[in-house]
Amino acid sequence: MSAPEGDHVGRSRVGVRLSATLTATAVVAAALTISGFLLVTLVERSLISSLDSTALARARDVAVLAGTARLPGIVASTSEDSSVVQVVGPAGIVLASSGNIQGESASLSPSPSTRRSVSQTLTGLPIGRSGDSFRVVAVPVDLTEGPGWVYVANSLRGVRTTTDRLVGVLVLGLPALLLVVSVVIWAAVGRALRPVERIRERADAIGGADLQQRVPVPRSRDELARLAVTMNAMLARLQASAIRQQRFVGDASHELKSPLSALRAQVDVALAYPAQTAPVQVLRRVQQQAERMAELIDDLLFLARSDEGRLGRGSARVDLDELLLAEADRLRRLQRAHIEVVGPDAAAVEGSARDLTRLLRNLGDNALTHARTSIILSLTCRQNSAVLTITDDGPGLPPHERVRVFERFTRLEQDRSRHRAGGGTGLGLAIARQIAHSHGGDVHVQDRTDGRSGASFVVRIPLPAKDPGVRPRTNAKR
Numbered sequence: 001m002s003a004p005e006g007d008h009v010g011r012s013r014v015g016v017r018l019s020a021t022l023t024a025t026a027v028v029a030a031a032l033t034i035s036g037f038l039l040v041t042l043v044e045r046s047l048i049s050s051l052d053s054t055a056l057a058r059a060r061d062v063a064v065l066a067g068t069a070r071l072p073g074i075v076a077s078t079s080e081d082s083s084v085v086q087v088v089g090p091a092g093i094v095l096a097s098s099g100n101i102q103g104e105s106a107s108l109s110p111s112p113s114t115r116r117s118v119s120q121t122l123t124g125l126p127i128g129r130s131g132d133s134f135r136v137v138a139v140p141v142d143l144t145e146g147p148g149w150v151y152v153a154n155s156l157r158g159v160r161t162t163t164d165r166l167v168g169v170l171v172l173g174l175p176a177l178l179l180v181v182s183v184v185i186w187a188a189v190g191r192a193l194r195p196v197e198r199i200r201e202r203a204d205a206i207g208g209a210d211l212q213q214r215v216p217v218p219r220s221r222d223e224l225a226r227l228a229v230t231m232n233a234m235l236a237r238l239q240a241s242a243i244r245q246q247r248f249v250g251d252a253s254h255e256l257k258s259p260l261s262a263l264r265a266q267v268d269v270a271l272a273y274p275a276q277t278a279p280v281q282v283l284r285r286v287q288q289q290a291e292r293m294a295e296l297i298d299d300l301l302f303l304a305r306s307d308e309g310r311l312g313r314g315s316a317r318v319d320l321d322e323l324l325l326a327e328a329d330r331l332r333r334l335q336r337a338h339i340e341v342v343g344p345d346a347a348a349v350e351g352s353a354r355d356l357t358r359l360l361r362n363l364g365d366n367a368l369t370h371a372r373t374s375i376i377l378s379l380t381c382r383q384n385s386a387v388l389t390i391t392d393d394g395p396g397l398p399p400h401e402r403v404r405v406f407e408r409f410t411r412l413e414q415d416r417s418r419h420r421a422g423g424g425t426g427l428g429l430a431i432a433r434q435i436a437h438s439h440g441g442d443v444h445v446q447d448r449t450d451g452r453s454g455a456s457f458v459v460r461i462p463l464p465a466k467d468p469g470v471r472p473r474t475n476a477k478r
Helices: 005-067 157-205 223-272 279-307 320-334 353-370 429-438
Strands: 083-088 094-098 117-121 133-143 146-155 318-319 337-340 349-352 374-382 385-392 442-447 454-464
Touching: 005 083, 005 117, 005 133, 005 146, 005 157, 083 349, 157 223, 157 318, 157 349, 157 353, 157 454, 318 320, 318 353, 320 337, 320 353, 320 374, 320 385, 353 374, 353 385, 353 429, 353 454, 429 454
Parallel strands: 337 374
Antiparallel strands: 083 094, 083 146, 117 133, 133 146, 318 349, 374 385, 385 454, 442 454
């Protein structure tokens, strides 16, 4: 059995905090350990180097005396009881030494092989405590008996004491410092995650029916604030999509209910009065309602694909002039208005021939619905765009209706009568605009340019950059 979702979230939050604290503490511990080791090493080497310098200066002073044959048998000792001096002759015999090592053999045996100053660490000299280490400096000297050496040895007990104390301080201080670091990091991570927890709580409280809520945005302008802003933008898009979907479902239900009710009423009447009903007339009315429902369902499916982002712009070459001429022929066959074609300029665009045909058909049906006597179709190419214009001589559109007319299920007062030829679903212009947008263009409505009554629907679709596709035609009208 899987654990509840809240448990997973809680463990994940604690895990992030604990993981960040442990990781940071481990990194700090490693850095402090390495730094402490290097500090102890540097301190030890510095103290030993200081001992070597002191011993070397002492050995050179003794060597000067030994070279002048004025060196007594007992060399004056320093204030340090752990410091010894020996002067060794060519055969390794001690010729003079400090009082604290009088009578003992040479510290270095055999003598160094090269005639230069050297330093060594020895253990077991006959002074000091058992096991003490000494730093011995050997300086060559020319004696009356021949080449000899001056040895000066200093105990390393002070160096060991200093380094041991330093190690003790580090051993006691590092855990305390790591504890402080862990507490600070734990508190800092918790404070940093607090806005995340508030965002999570608010997001968890937002339901599908309550999309107007938004997650809190932290005051700091950091990544968490940008995350909250992004989530709020996503919620706004979801809310808008939900509103559109609810409106779409409501409008679709209402629109489908009308033809279904009419279809059912006709069937009920035919069944109730079979003797007074002509079967052919009933079937024709049923056919009309079925065609109307099929058209509505097709439009709804098209808009659903568009809302889901599946209405992509095709990459095929489409000759708009051929589509325009085909639409003019279709309108002529309906024989309900005089159809005139101006131009058209030959223009090839990239897109979907099926969708662009649908755009022209929707605009043509709209013009046919409102035209009194004539419709003018034109196609021109200007400013790297193909401009399609469909003009009717109907009553026109007032300026305040020219944006709303492209909304879904919009019917103006003159469209309310369903018995008019071409009465549609209120989706044709919305679909036309959607197709134009999917091809990178737009559609709008304006007054006729000749000042007469009517409306002109203008579609702009960009031409390909490398191939404007303009081929002038010889006929001006058709």
